[in-house]
Amino acid sequence: MTNSKIFALPSDEDLDTEELSISWPYIAAAAVFLGKKCEWYHNEFMLCRYELKDPRKCLKEGKDVTKCAKEGFQEIKKHCGKEFEEHVNCVIDTSATGTNDRYCSKTRKMFDDCMLKNLNMERPPFGYFCEARVHDSPRPKPEPEPDRFTDRLPDPVAPPYPPPKYQGAAGFNI
């Protein structure tokens, strides 16, 4: 289905954009700051993906996410490049996956101080991205898919229920 001629794939212009040319440990180290900086774009993109369930319709939002992340990385490199590099090197040395910074609190403190001083960006509070959030999107809500099964059972009655015929099902109706 995804590969047949009926399935419309977007053009190259829609797909081509400036990608992040940076490896995973750097993204993971800067992720919390980028997530705070680009929070609206991230929420918009994830909501689009979740609601429409189609990556073709969320290309613009995805490009915004990548663009915002790229700008964030450029800012970090310009103002806190040295501290960032030191922190990531420490993380790579001490962690198997290149993300865990439990043994790098010293370099992380230096990085955070630099970010706060130069870019006025504070590290988000503990567990900030694990919290549920409400996002007000300008995109209209997608309509539910029409049901294609014609011989299905009728829908149950809406909440103002009719009075029970035989004194209700609860109790002993003798």
Add this chain to the structure above:
Amino acid sequence: MSKVKGPQDLPPKGGYVPFQIERIKLRSIVTGKLGIGIFIVTNIIGMPMYMHSWLRERKLIIEAKSRELATLPILFAENDRAMLKQLKHVRELEADVMKDFPYWEVGTFFGEPIYEDAQPDTYIKPIAEELFVFTDPKERPVLEYIHLLS
């Protein structure tokens, strides 16, 4: 051999020792009461220590999960684009490979779609086999999600 000299073997004086028929219990080091006592004491001492380290570990887990959730939109955005590009590439390749085969339609089995019940323009997440059909098996990505195990 009819005549045997010497005294005949007789039972010892006072008779044989009686048979040992009563149960001999094994020497028990840890008795039941001692075992229960050890269980309770280790739990009372160990549970606060376990709780202490678990709370510390849980904080680290939540922090790692928070970091991971912050990265996901960036990765998904790039991943979606790369996947669509690969789909286009695979479609072109298939059209080129099967161009001399009569009655072949790209992405279908002689016009019969993969999913019978799906609408024509529905997006269904392609499996890895579909994306890497024309790839050398040695060059396929293995352990795609290894970075999520941290």
